[in-house]
Amino acid sequence: MVSRSVIVETVGLKKTYNSGTDKAVEVLHGVDMIAYSGEFIAIIGQSGSGKSTLLNILGALDKPTEGSASIDGVEIGSLDALGLAKLRGQKIGFVFQFHHLLEEFTCLENVLMPVSIQKGAPEKDDTSYAKLLLTRVGLETQLNKRANQMSGGQQQRTAIVRALCNKPKLVLADEPTGNLDSRSGAEVFALMREIARELGVTFLMVTHDDRLAAAADRILRIEDGYLTEVTNE
Numbered sequence: 001m002v003s004r005s006v007i008v009e010t011v012g013l014k015k016t017y018n019s020g021t022d023k024a025v026e027v028l029h030g031v032d033m034i035a036y037s038g039e040f041i042a043i044i045g046q047s048g049s050g051k052s053t054l055l056n057i058l059g060a061l062d063k064p065t066e067g068s069a070s071i072d073g074v075e076i077g078s079l080d081a082l083g084l085a086k087l088r089g090q091k092i093g094f095v096f097q098f099h100h101l102l103e104e105f106t107c108l109e110n111v112l113m114p115v116s117i118q119k120g121a122p123e124k125d126d127t128s129y130a131k132l133l134l135t136r137v138g139l140e141t142q143l144n145k146r147a148n149q150m151s152g153g154q155q156q157r158t159a160i161v162r163a164l165c166n167k168p169k170l171v172l173a174d175e176p177t178g179n180l181d182s183r184s185g186a187e188v189f190a191l192m193r194e195i196a197r198e199l200g201v202t203f204l205m206v207t208h209d210d211r212l213a214a215a216a217d218r219i220l221r222i223e224d225g226y227l228t229e230v231t232n233e
């Protein structure tokens with residue numbers, strides 16, 4: 001059996017906004033979670049329950065107030081701004097509800113943007129990997145299309161490839177299908193599901209769609225500041 005490595009681990013993770021002021025609000029009261037390589041995990045919970053807060057911390061965009069969070073063995077709380085940026089660049093990919101593609105750039109240029117920012121310019125291998133992934137998601141004929149000339153589903157598939165281009169261990173997706181009609185949403189979801197398995201990448205996906213969540217390997221729910229595993233009956 002192939003041993004699975006731990007990609008995400010949090011212990012007693014707490015997050016308080018406006019800590020130390022009279023407006024302090026503790027949003028996460030102590031989250032313990034573990035995610036292994038290649039797992040596709042759905043995160044559900046009511047609006048305002050702290051889903052994006054958790055994803056921001058796991059994405060090294062924010063730090064826990066208390067407790068620990070590590071990504072592929074790297075403890076987030078121990079890093080300075082440069083270290084956080086390096087961790088994001090090397091190990092994490094992001095997909096958001098709104099794709100944030102640069103409209104004036106082509107599909108391929110958008111996909112290579114993070115790599116270009118990191119390295120100055122993409123190398124030959126980066127471009128061929130990007131083209132391989134774009135072909136995998138059915139966008140091989142769209143490489144030179146400007147982002148604003150593609151459909152919503154095509155744009156979101158471009159954003160998924162952009163998140164995968166630096167070969168991350170972890171992809172964090174905050175309602176990636178929230179802005180799509182149900183059919184393209186289901187297609188984009190299925191694609192992420194397959195790619196997670198093929199590439200062995202861990203996906204954490206926030207969704208409000210219970211049917212999509214039901215197709216994940218595991219479902220985690222945030223409620224009252226705690227995270228619990230939802231068991232499929």
Ligand SMILES: Nc1ncnc2c1ncn2[C@@H]1O[C@H](COP(=O)(O)OP(=O)(O)OP(=O)(O)O)[C@@H](O)[C@H]1O
Pocket residue numbers: 017018027045046047048049050051052053054
């Ligand atoms: N930067 C911030 N400063 C202060 N409070 C914040 C900040 N970001 C989020 N909050 C508060 O933390 C709580 C959790 O917010 P969060 O965005 O994590 O919820 P969510 O589960 O992602 O909700 P939604 O489903 O609506 O996206 C909310 O009460 C929100 O008002």
Ligand SMILES: [Mg+2]
Pocket residue numbers: 051052053174
């Ligand atoms: Mg949110």
